[in-house]
Amino acid sequence: MNLRERLKQWVRFPFGGKPRMMTCEELVGLLADYLDGSLDHETARELERHLDGCASCLNFIKTYKTTTAWVKEITYEEIPDEFKDRLANFLKTKIRQEKSGGT
Amino acid sequence: MSTDWSGLPEQKLVELLRGGEETAFEALLKRYQGKIYRLALSVTKRHEDAEEVLQDVFLNVYRKIASFDGRSAFGTWLYRICVNTALMKLRGRDPAHESIDAYLPQFAGGQHARMIADWSEGADEVILRKERAQIVRQAIETLPPEYRVVLVLRDLEGLSNGEVAEVLGTSVPTVKARLHRARLALRGRLEESMMELRSRQ
Numbered sequence: 001m002n003l004r005e006r007l008k009q010w011v012r013f014p015f016g017g018k019p020r021m022m023t024c025e026e027l028v029g030l031l032a033d034y035l036d037g038s039l040d041h042e043t044a045r046e047l048e049r050h051l052d053g054c055a056s057c058l059n060f061i062k063t064y065k066t067t068t069a070w071v072k073e074i075t076y077e078e079i080p081d082e083f084k085d086r087l088a089n090f091l092k093t094k095i096r097q098e099k100s101g102g103t
Numbered sequence: 104m105s106t107d108w109s110g111l112p113e114q115k116l117v118e119l120l121r122g123g124e125e126t127a128f129e130a131l132l133k134r135y136q137g138k139i140y141r142l143a144l145s146v147t148k149r150h151e152d153a154e155e156v157l158q159d160v161f162l163n164v165y166r167k168i169a170s171f172d173g174r175s176a177f178g179t180w181l182y183r184i185c186v187n188t189a190l191m192k193l194r195g196r197d198p199a200h201e202s203i204d205a206y207l208p209q210f211a212g213g214q215h216a217r218m219i220a221d222w223s224e225g226a227d228e229v230i231l232r233k234e235r236a237q238i239v240r241q242a243i244e245t246l247p248p249e250y251r252v253v254l255v256l257r258d259l260e261g262l263s264n265g266e267v268a269e270v271l272g273t274s275v276p277t278v279k280a281r282l283h284r285a286r287l288a289l290r291g292r293l294e295e296s297m298m299e300l301r302s303r304q
Contacts, residue, residue, distance in 0.1 A: 023210075023213030023214065024210060024213060024214050024215045025210040025213045025214075026213070028208055028210075028287070031283070032279060032282065032283040032286075033279075055218075055219075056214075056215040056218055056219040057215070057219070058221075059219040059220055059221040060208070060215070060219045062221050062223055062224075063219070063221060063222060063223050063290055063293075063294065064286060064287070064290050066223035066226075066293075067286055067289050067290040067293055068258060068286060070235065070236075070239045070293070071239060071243065071254065071258045071259070071286075071289065072258050072259070073232075073236060073239075074236055074239055074240055074243070074259060075236075076141045076144060076145060076259070077144075078137060079136055079137050079140035079141075079157075083140065083154055083157070084136060086154070087132075087136065087154075087157055087158060087161065088129075088132070090158050090162075091128075091132070091158070091161055091162060091165070094162055095125070095165060098166075
């Protein structure tokens, strides 16, 4: 049984069938699936019920999303033109050597 | 040799290269050198290493194109060669990374061990966007390579979970789990930086 199934069972049937609130730790463990929409409907509802009454988890989700948004804004520098020239020359030389049977 | 093949679809270029057309190699090089450089730089963190990785990668592409079976996309194959080459370069020289555990959320009895604040609200008033990008970049650099690679491929290069799994030769659940932990650790690092900035105001 995988983690999600185990959690689901635990959440739904803790003491003879009465629903039990999901803990913060469980919520954080399910967050990625929740945000990409791959969490099943029932578990997502449990998660949202927890969020309604937990400011820390609400803030956790907000800052988790912000983290991803900020990462996506990063731009890495472009390849410098002199790198491109050196790369083209390196490859030309190597390929010529290999074709002529050299090392 | 002055044929301009830059407009040809990738698959066609690969076919031509396999048939021995070197102009196709030049066209593929032009198309991918920027992306491969970025990926190599984000893994190795050093320009000189990234340049060497780039040379090795494209030389390997030329040598091994005959063994490229087309089951995955050419780009995926290229990324795989790049990631493997860049990780090899890191081996032995990258200092031991501190564990990411310290930046993962802490719990006590299933609850958050302490109150979590929304440090992202009004962030633009606390820090300039340019400085913020710098903090994020530094935080990414402190991640252990196996986490950094997943994060870069997913969030910066925009690959899907399935494509990242193919590049790394692992499963989709492994990619998802690693990405989640990487984001949690980054969140923890950013929380530390942002809370400190706020306390100084």
